[in-house]
Amino acid sequence: MLSREAGSADELVESLTVDPNDHRELVQTLKQALSLSPEEATVRMRAFRSRVLSHDVHHWAEQFLAAATEPASDHPRDTSARQPTILR
Numbered sequence: 001m002l003s004r005e006a007g008s009a010d011e012l013v014e015s016l017t018v019d020p021n022d023h024r025e026l027v028q029t030l031k032q033a034l035s036l037s038p039e040e041a042t043v044r045m046r047a048f049r050s051r052v053l054s055h056d057v058h059h060w061a062e063q064f065l066a067a068a069t070e071p072a073s074d075h076p077r078d079t080s081a082r083q084p085t086i087l088r
Contacts, residue, residue, distance in 0.1 A: 001033055011055060014047045 002008060002015040009017050018029040036044070 001029055012048060012051060014044045014051070 002012060002017050003020045004017045005020070009015065016029050016033050018026050020026060
């Protein structure tokens with residue numbers, strides 16, 4: 001189980017997500033987790049482990065650096081909210 005607020009929840013889609021501030025949902029999701037069949041739990045855990053092993057800090061760094069080195073024209077920017085700075 002992962003909190004929906006955790007950044008990893010978007011990446012680890014095999015996990016059961018829950019709002020930790022919603023006690024009813026927390027109890028319901030905990031019951032769901034405890035009642036998973038051994039087969040489903042195994043499938044989820046294998047996929048979970050595979051993703052964790054392949055999406056490590058090295059993977060993140062490669063993705064980050066690849067995005068950072070793309071030409072600026074590949075990154076659409078919303079400049080409508082920017083106000084010019086006037087220096088005097």
